Amino acid sequence: MSGKIFHAPFLDLHPGFEITGSWERSKKLIQQDYPNVKSYPSLESILEDEEVELVIVNTPIDSHFEYTKKVLLAGKHAVVEKAFTVTAAEAKELKALADAKGLKLSVFQNRRWDSDFKTVKKVVKEGLLGELVEVTFSYEQHSPELNAKAHLETPSPGSGLLRDRGSHITDQALYLFGIPDAVYADLRIVRPGSQVNDYFELLLFYDKLRVRLKGGFVAREAVPAYVLQGLKGSFLKSRGDLQEDKLVAGEKPNSDDWCTEPEEKQGVLHTEVDGRIVREKVPTEKGNYLDYFEGVYQSIAHNKTEPVTAADGVNTMKVLEAAILSNDEKRVVQL
Template identity: 65%
Template sequence: MQKIKTALLSYGMSGKVFHAPFLDLHPGFELLGSWERSKKLIQEDYPTVKSYPSIDALLADDVDLVIVNTPVGTHFEYAKKVLLAGKHAVVEKAFTSTVAQAEELASIAKEKGLKLAVFQNRRWDSDFKTVQQVIKDGVLGDLVEAEFHFDRYNPILSPKAHKETPNDGAGILKDLGPHLIDQAVCLFGSPKSVFGDIRCTRENSVVDDWIDLLLLYKDFRVRLKAGFFVREANPAYTIHGKKGSFLKPRGDVQEDELKVGKKPNLDSWGTELDGSEGLLHTEFDGKEICENVPTLQGNYFDYFDGIYEAIANNKPEPVTAEDGVKVMQIIEAAIASNREKKIIDLE
């Protein structure tokens, strides 16, 4: 099996939790190391890898793939540098700061014949995969509306300055928003229009921390919400069709287990706890059905397997740069909508 030599641009939470464990597990990747600016931590977890003193030193090494997992405001600069150096790239969300930047990166990758993917791991959450399957099965009939939530209760400002000071990547719209938007686009494609309501709700907050986005499709509507003042969570996914409804609480366990140092495996990893199943209430063959739906297994490993197939066997990326452009178009439309207090057409 071909080994894809891979390096990270940082080894903070995302590198330690979301990337390195899967790169280490997958037989098709070789983790070379990470660019580390001050704290030198990666060798504590992976003693044989390198700690690069600069991005130039990293790019000068025999690297095939670079994970751009730095703050959002740096994504465009670093991803462009990676691509121009002839390396494949995976860029975390939000993909870039603007649509123009996203389109430029996509163009460079295409011109150079490189793979460029967005890290939207939550397509492989157990809860979302289950929602995706229920919709695919058609048991709800023609869809009328859907509502996705990413709810938290956390009124305290983050100690990380780049998260709480105005900059190109700060705020919940570019933090949790890309997850919700990407999932909607993955299921339904791009909407015709967008309406956005964006607020600051925490004391002394100067960056957006509450969003309510309405995506307008031809025949149905999708509402996306996220905020920090939800002690009692709504269903993470609510889908209503002409035959029935499906409600699913957020239940994926992968992030929590990775944060406490658990290592992913391919058997039981990503299995939700009992009691977080979704509720299906619909009609089938003239009979009303109201039952819990078993949750599918989640596994972020499948994303990295998709990256491997893209690079080693020239398959499409699991989340393409074009997907990233679509998400950025919706984010920009939501910002314009909030500013102008009107619906913004995408077409």
């Protein structure tokens, strides 16, 4: 799904990229969508292909470190799906290797380019709420049945909702607020038959700010995905980005109206502006994952900073690792 839905359509659309092919282990499908590309029989065959400059690693999480290390050792740039790695030590090693070889290494944290989060970012950057006191980011749905994808439900070093969806909203929090001073976490297994964590709640401690990150599969009634409380006001925003649904439906990201949320999904701003209390809807920003790939292109072609750096990936892994330790030892973990 990752290659077909989240990567290939944007690489195909962007004039700076040419899709060379994909390693397909079982079903050989890529040539149905892109007839002129290769279906590689192995990772080694990709790394031996001198035409290949950039490799996207979008396999299950516990193979990210092994495969990305091979990519970098072969002298090729890399984009790695979230979560970056299993441990912070692995993330640091990959960053050091990329730095030593002068290669670009980026983590595919595409949710920074969701319409809902871009709107939250705008409200925060404009200081509309005053000094922030409490923030909640949640990624919840109602889906208590086990996932048909076995690797998501089988216990392994990389499995569990914390590393899957938790990596998205952790990255978003660190992007806006930086590294917290400490972390407290509660990880649970709540679905019948589940063997991996499928509920998480993290509390990130900053000097004057607390950020709560939540995820789970038992929220039948949707609540705002983003709740921000400041000394001057509040902002509430539902999760409303349409890109994944459009991509799954086979739509291509090649229109000016690619991701315009409906008006009923607009967030509510209740704050004070120039001494006047206002409560109003905030027009939603347009999301577009193509902007991520434009950043990758600029980083390789013009030596710009990657859109999500390896250092960003290291920091996210530090927080997730601290969360797991916090849950295991039932204590606040200092960073």
